[in-house]
Amino acid sequence: MSGRKSKQKGNRREREFAKLIEGRRIPLSGAQEGFENDVEGLGLKWEVKARKNGFQTLYKWLEDEREKPDALALKTDRKPWLVVMTLDKFLEIVEGGQQWNRENMSG
Template sequence: MSGRKSKRKGYEGEREFVSLIPGSKRVPLSGSVGGEHSNDVILPNGWRAEVKRRKSGMKQLYDWLNQSNPDVVAFRADRQEWIVSMKLEKFLELLERRSDT
């Protein structure tokens, strides 16, 4: 994919994600300026999110999430930190609970 198409795909992914998370905001110039503009989206609770879209690069993760319908999938590579992944529905539920406290 050319650089221009890749940037457009990234921008469209960020816009789509923001439309799915009430109260979230896309960071202008995300990734190109750094500092407070270093992530793609600011969530309503102040968390920062990186938004990635891939044609099929996350097939294994989708397989794990769909295998037995877990709430989260936790994984890590050797000598790396743990990563926790979940479906959007579960994430929205977590955000809602966190804002209620």
């Protein structure tokens, strides 16, 4: 993918994520001082990363039919813990158990 198309894809994903969490996309994110991160919402600052096939293993672990995990806890030596979960599960926790899906977001 060319640099321009890659940037357009990144911008699309940032707008999509901002809408899903009822947040806002930061214009010029990363391009100018004072415009750090990609999205703000739910009281958090977010970096949005999108890859065609870059996160397959994470999805495989989350979709494990036998284990059915709610989240993944990931750790690399000498780095802090990371938590990975679906957006629906995250919003359920943040919103005090209210179930969220695309139908809830339309309005």
